[in-house]
Amino acid sequence: MRWVVTGTNRGIGLEMVRQLAARGDEVVATVRDVAAAHLTRALADASGGKVRVVACDVRSDADVGNLAREVGELPVDVVVNNAGVMGKMLSLEGLDLADAVSTFDANALGPIRVVRALLPALSRSRASVKRVVQVSSGMGSITDNTSGGAYAYRMSKAALNMANKSMSVDLAARGFVCIVMNPGWVQTDMGGSGANTPVDVSVRNMLGRIDALGPDDNGAFFDHKGGTFPY
Numbered sequence: 254m255r256w257v258v259t260g261t262n263r264g265i266g267l268e269m270v271r272q273l274a275a276r277g278d279e280v281v282a283t284v285r286d287v288a289a290a291h292l293t294r295a296l297a298d299a300s301g302g303k304v305r306v307v308a309c310d311v312r313s314d315a316d317v318g319n320l321a322r323e324v325g326e327l328p329v330d331v332v333v334n335n336a337g338v339m340g341k342m343l344s345l346e347g348l349d350l351a352d353a354v355s356t357f358d359a360n361a362l363g364p365i366r367v368v369r370a371l372l373p374a375l376s377r378s379r380a381s382v383k384r385v386v387q388v389s390s391g392m393g394s395i396t397d398n399t400s401g402g403a404y405a406y407r408m409s410k411a412a413l414n415m416a417n418k419s420m421s422v423d424l425a426a427r428g429f430v431c432i433v434m435n436p437g438w439v440q441t442d443m444g445g446s447g448a449n450t451p452v453d454v455s456v457r458n459m460l461g462r463i464d465a466l467g468p469d470d471n472g473a474f475f476d477h478k479g480g481t482f483p484y
């Protein structure tokens with residue numbers, strides 16, 4: 254399988270590249286700063302050419318266009334939109350709207366840019382289904398929001414979920430399965446010190462779910478343990 258995974262210099266994305274490389278899959282691993290992405294580059298160096306590191310800020314049309322050029326004529330079987338930011342955690346009164354716009358750009362529009370640019374490559378996949386995975390969050394669930402706050406993050410992930418729903422409808426006839434994943438509360442920079450899920454466990458669970466995807470899963474919101482999560 255050939256994967257494109259965004260945001261792979263640390264956290265969930267880095268661990269995903271590590272596990273995919275260990276099982277011999279091919280990965281185009283995007284990072285914002287290739288020179289600083291020592292751990293991702295080390296995985297690439299040890300992969301015998303199977304892992305490639307490509308620069309991409311998902312807020313940049315030019316970067317995403319370059320990513321598509323780097324993929325070239327190769328088929329891509331799975332795109333994982335993992336790159337994301339928390340945004341500032343501010344009250345309703347104190348909300349920084351410029352930060353909210355930037356968060357929305359990275360978390361909601363970034364995945365649309367990436368999928369749009371990689372549609373030709375995904376269309377060339379000969380896998381049983383062409384997989385698009387949005388790494389969203391339980392905080393993007395409207396049903397699950399009982400604690401309020403986190404406007405920029407929650408809104409951006411809810412928008413991502415809606416984008417995925419439309420993609421799942423628009424691309425179904427072309428053999429795509431587009432899903433949303435909640436990775437859990439994961440021990441990364443974003444998850445912070447209170448997080449209860451080791452990153453290797455979250456990623457192993459997500460990969461198991463992604464591997465098993467079939468046409469009936471199109472449009473679903475999964476949590477990393479394999480069950481579904483409410484929109």
Ligand SMILES: NC(=O)c1ccc[n+]([C@@H]2O[C@H](COP(=O)([O-])OP(=O)(O)OC[C@H]3O[C@@H](n4cnc5c(N)ncnc54)[C@H](OP(=O)(O)O)[C@@H]3O)[C@@H](O)[C@H]2O)c1
Nearest residue numbers: 260264265285310311335336337390438439441442443444
């Ligand atoms: N950790 C959790 O508990 C948790 C829970 C629910 C959902 N998630 C989601 O899981 C995904 C990964 O989170 P994480 O915990 O691994 O976070 P993380 O440790 O903060 O890593 C975030 C990754 O996204 C990259 N990134 C941020 N903005 C980007 C942009 N504009 N373009 C390209 N890459 C960008 C970062 O690159 P730089 O180093 O260059 O900033 C980094 O590689 C995110 O979408 C997050 O919302 C995480």
